[in-house]
Amino acid sequence: MTSAASLALTITWDPTIRGILVVLVSFLVLCGSVYLVLGTDLGSRLGFLVAAAGFWGWMVIMGAAWWAYGIGLEGPGPTWQVREVLTSSSATDTSAAALPEARDLSDWRELPEGDVVRGEAQTAADEALTGEDSPVARFETTAGYVTLNAFAVGGRDPDSIVSRIPGPSPAQYALVQVQRAVEVVTLEEGQTCPAGGTCIEFGEAPPPAEPVEEAQTVSVILVRDLGSSRLPSAIVTLSSLAIFAIVCSSLHRRDKLATEHREQSTTV
Numbered sequence: 586m587t588s589a590a591s592l593a594l595t596i597t598w599d600p601t602i603r604g605i606l607v608v609l610v611s612f613l614v615l616c617g618s619v620y621l622v623l624g625t626d627l628g629s630r631l632g633f634l635v636a637a638a639g640f641w642g643w644m645v646i647m648g649a650a651w652w653a654y655g656i657g658l659e660g661p662g663p664t665w666q667v668r669e670v671l672t673s674s675s676a677t678d679t680s681a682a683a684l685p686e687a688r689d690l691s692d693w694r695e696l697p698e699g700d701v702v703r704g705e706a707q708t709a710a711d712e713a714l715t716g717e718d719s720p721v722a723r724f725e726t727t728a729g730y731v732t733l734n735a736f737a738v739g740g741r742d743p744d745s746i747v748s749r750i751p752g753p754s755p756a757q758y759a760l761v762q763v764q765r766a767v768e769v770v771t772l773e774e775g776q777t778c779p780a781g782g783t784c785i786e787f788g789e790a791p792p793p794a795e796p797v798e799e800a801q802t803v804s805v806i807l808v809r810d811l812g813s814s815r816l817p818s819a820i821v822t823l824s825s826l827a828i829f830a831i832v833c834s835s836l837h838r839r840d841k842l843a844t845e846h847r848e849q850s851t852t853v
Contacts, residue, residue: 586850596660616640620633637828641828641829644829645822648687648819648822648823651815651818655818660817661812661814663810663814664709664757664809664810664812665706665709665807666709667710667713667807668723668758668806668808669685670803671804671805672803672804673807674801674802675802676733676762677690686739687806692738694786696735696736700735702737702759703735703761706807707735710805713805714803728766730763730764730766731765731794731795732763733764733796734760735760737758739758740755740756740757741755754811756809758808759806759807759808761804761807763802764796765795766796766799769783769791772786
């Protein structure tokens with residue numbers, strides 16, 4: 586008895602187990618009380634079917650709201666995925682890109698600083714260029730390069746009313762170009778400035794990062810992955826609708842059978 590009480594106290598102090606127990610008890614109390622009332626009035630089988638129809642119908646409505654507004658149970662959100670990393674001698678030379686759309690940037694729109702798309706693409710490019718596990722890493726830190734330009738093409742037009750209609754979205758690509766930055770050396774007492782570097786005295790604020798003009802341009806080509814944030818809510822809605830239809834069909838067949846029995850008893 587003492588060991589069981591100790592175990593119960595231990596479980597109540599575990600946030601994970603306690604959360605599961607709270608949800609489970611709440612579900613049993615809410616649904617169980619409704620089934621208990623229906624079972625006493627309609628019988629155990631019919632009461633269960635009516636309670637199940639009400640529960641799964643509510644699940645359909647809740648899942649449909651999640652699905653429509655993208656809330657509730659969500660899947661992976663949209664992200665930028667690195668398609669390829671291209672190295673060239675000039676920022677305007679992207680003819681060696683494997684992606685046909687990236688070989689000519691004349692139709693791409695330049696993204697200004699502060700643009701949301703540029704910020705998201707820049708973050709993904711930084712992770713690819715400096716990540717320890719990244720197969721396309723080129724630099725140790727983001728301080729080793731300077732972002733030159735950022736471009737984007739494709740996707741939906743945010744100013745168009747047609748783009749608000751649900752449906753497949755065209756492919757969207759982004760291109761971020763970086764170049765190796767000029768090394769900034771903090772001089773200590775008696776140290777001389779190396780050739781080709783920018784030197785500052787100890788305690789002096791470093792100058793703005795500048796690219797090395799003769800360095801090669803690294804172009805990171807990214808593709809927009811729209812993710813599947815609404816997939817879990819769609820699965821909940823459709824599966825709940827299927828179960829709701831099965832329960833309603835069982836109620837309908839039972840009602841028809843009860844009607845036939847009443848007609849036969851009246852005839853007799």
